[in-house]
Amino acid sequence: MIEAILLDIDDTLVDTRGAFRHALLRVADEYLDAGADPEEVLAHWRDDRGGWYRAHTRGEMTHREQRMRRANDLHATFGGPALDHEAYDIWDEGFERHFREGWRAFDDSAALLDALDERGIPYGAVSNADSAYQVLKLAACGIQRVPMLVGVDTFGVGKPDERVFHEGCRLLTVDSPTTAYIGDEPDLDAGGAQRAGLHGVWLDRPGTRRAGHGEAPAGTSRIEGLLEVLDLLS
Ligand SMILES: [Mg+2]
Numbered sequence: 296m297i298e299a300i301l302l303d304i305d306d307t308l309v310d311t312r313g314a315f316r317h318a319l320l321r322v323a324d325e326y327l328d329a330g331a332d333p334e335e336v337l338a339h340w341r342d343d344r345g346g347w348y349r350a351h352t353r354g355e356m357t358h359r360e361q362r363m364r365r366a367n368d369l370h371a372t373f374g375g376p377a378l379d380h381e382a383y384d385i386w387d388e389g390f391e392r393h394f395r396e397g398w399r400a401f402d403d404s405a406a407l408l409d410a411l412d413e414r415g416i417p418y419g420a421v422s423n424a425d426s427a428y429q430v431l432k433l434a435a436c437g438i439q440r441v442p443m444l445v446g447v448d449t450f451g452v453g454k455p456d457e458r459v460f461h462e463g464c465r466l467l468t469v470d471s472p473t474t475a476y477i478g479d480e481p482d483l484d485a486g487g488a489q490r491a492g493l494h495g496v497w498l499d500r501p502g503t504r505r506a507g508h509g510e511a512p513a514g515t516s517r518i519e520g521l522l523e524v525l526d527l528l529s
Pocket of ligand 1: 304306307478480
């Protein structure tokens with residue numbers, strides 16, 4: 296029986312993929328070959344083929360370093376110029392401005408929160424981005440009622456490190472076995488939560504998978520929309 300809910304933010308509550316699309320269309324316009332397919336550019340960005348964002352969440356690389364590497368890899372793949380530190384600063388100012396402009400909650404996010412509020416189910420966010428940044432993002436999306444519990448800055452590492460899931464439970468004063476963690480990445484989110492002793496739930500929104508995402512790890516649940524979370528409570 297699930298009595299509490301921990302939530303991922305990016306591509307779970309917030310349509311981060313849509314915001315990246317918005318930012319990357321501007322990047323493509325300004326920097327990349329005219330023939331670059333926007334969907335391929337977006338997929339390339341999200342796939343993080345060099346594993347640099349993952350390295351950042353393991354505490355091995357700063358946020359700036361991972362993003363600069365990804366920007367240069369994107370440019371190398373789609374015909375953009377190599378960015379030195381100065382050129383990257385200008386690139387990132389535009390990228391970040393358009394990324395933020397694109398921040399939107401999914402349609403079912405507020406509906407889930409309403410239902411959880413109505414039932415008195417405690418919830419909060421555990422994310423692999425910086426806590427203060429995620430507080431801004433939640434507010435910009437109108438879902439600031441979600442308490443930002445644990446970010447990559449809390450321990451200097453992110454999911455799937457078990458500590459971040461346990462800290463989320465501790466801050467909500469709930470027990471791991473009766474808490475579900477919902478996120479869009481099958482291994483990092485659902486699998487990581489499961490290994491930490493929570494109930495892992497993979498949110499597999501139709502049409503939004505990253506390369507390599509294909510199966511929910513054993514023992515986890517798979518849902519296609521946030522309101523399906525409510526079925527876990529009954
Ligand atoms: Mg996510």
